[in-house]
Amino acid sequence: MKVGLHGNSSQESIRVRNRLEKLLLDQHITIDNLEPDIVISVGGDGSLLGAFQKYRFQLDRVRFVGLHTGHLGFYTDWREYEINELVDSLVHDTAQKVEYPLLAGKIHFADDDSVADILALNESTVKKVSGTMVADVYLGGELFERFRGDGLSVSTPTGSTAYNKAIGGAVLHPRLEALQLAEMASINNQVFRTLGSPLVIASDETIRIVPEDSVNLMVMYDQQVVAERPVKEIEYHVAKEKIAFAEYRHNEFWHRVNESFIGRIED
Template sequence: MRIAIYSNLNAASNRVATSLREKIEQSDTLTIDGLNPEIVISVGGDGTLLSAFHHYQDIIEKVRLVGIHTGHLGFYTDWRDYEVQELIDSLENDDGQSVVYPLLDIKVNYADHSPSDFGLALNESTLKQISGLMVADVFIKEQLFESFRGDGLCISTPSGSTAYNKSVGGAIINPTLSAIQMAEISSINNRVFRTLGSPLIISPDEWIKIIPNTNARTILTCDHQVISTKVISSVEYRISKRKVKFAQYRHTQFWKRVTNSFIGEVDSGD
């Protein structure tokens, strides 16, 4: 089996990555291959795993991701830094098991008619105005839904619903559901301007189109990376036909993962 190791640069992650590499090189069934891997092991935290996803997104259907966390408990990471040998044992006994998560397609059209950009997000995309109030029309499947005024909008995947989306009041969605979500960021609601003020969950046969009503520059992000600060004429979001796969050696059940990340140990009351 061909394996790539994608690590951040801190000392703890480097130690784990070095140990992984040594054990893989000693294995009869595992090899290091950073160009054409079957498994990508992320060593660090959720940010490192997102970076690994984008690094390999051109071949994302051909790989499975595994996360090792070297700090506090990560949402995407099933393994800890002291479990390297246990992970190696699982890799050597791999039978192709995986869990699949939906992704977000992003299509950007620019006001200067430059070529459209296309993006792919594992967590979310946000659209904000660089300064002042963002004013934009929001369409759902080509029908005008609302005229938005506020700081911005966040469109997330189910797995990304626990990230920035949650911090702006969005709902948490189980990633076994094929859906995307739009949450408002500090919308203005008064006698003159009115938005729904609640997160929207969009079905697989629908899409969201946002058309800014000003010529002001905006910040468009994909998984917290800025991908454009140009004047945008429209951004279209839909559920991608592509999927991301995680190797399911010891994949933590989603709601258990939510409990571990946000609530901690729960007293059963017994």
């Protein structure tokens, strides 16, 4: 087995990563950050998003493990005091895994007709840096609505617990291979009218967003910002790829949601 280690630059994460590396080497587990079988992200959810983007072209052979060093993370199942147990799970690995859907997108640029492909674990957002955004939203190949407001967010089921939830979207179980389209502060009047509710989009449908103009327009996915260039349109759909987590002790989805947002309830 080859294990890759990924983490943020905080002193705590560096300390934990160094300790983990020593334990892995003591068990004769190879450290390989180029072509790993398993990637262990040390830090929080932000670190795991960074690890996902780093290894996005190796998803067919890589499984992820999250080890958090701060507050409880949604993607991070292990804590520092459980490192020995984690290493033992790696030693006795049987290739068990759980897979989650991802978001794929195509950004069509207006200045040279080029296209950028994106892949996201959480979400992609389209919004204006200043002022309101006006954009036509197409679903199933047909014009659905003309949006005016702060912006739009398209999220995966696991990403539905992140920014999507903060702007009033629903939480989707990852067994639902779907996307969610949620509005950011839409303006509804006699000129502009939107549904005003989050939409769950089936796996065989495409979301197409055509902005009225690209002035101060920002397109983001996970923690990445698309270069400041005029955007003609953006298309989103459920990706053919999936992310795999090593299922040594991978917490069930609703348990993870409870731990992240509610916590212990007294009987």
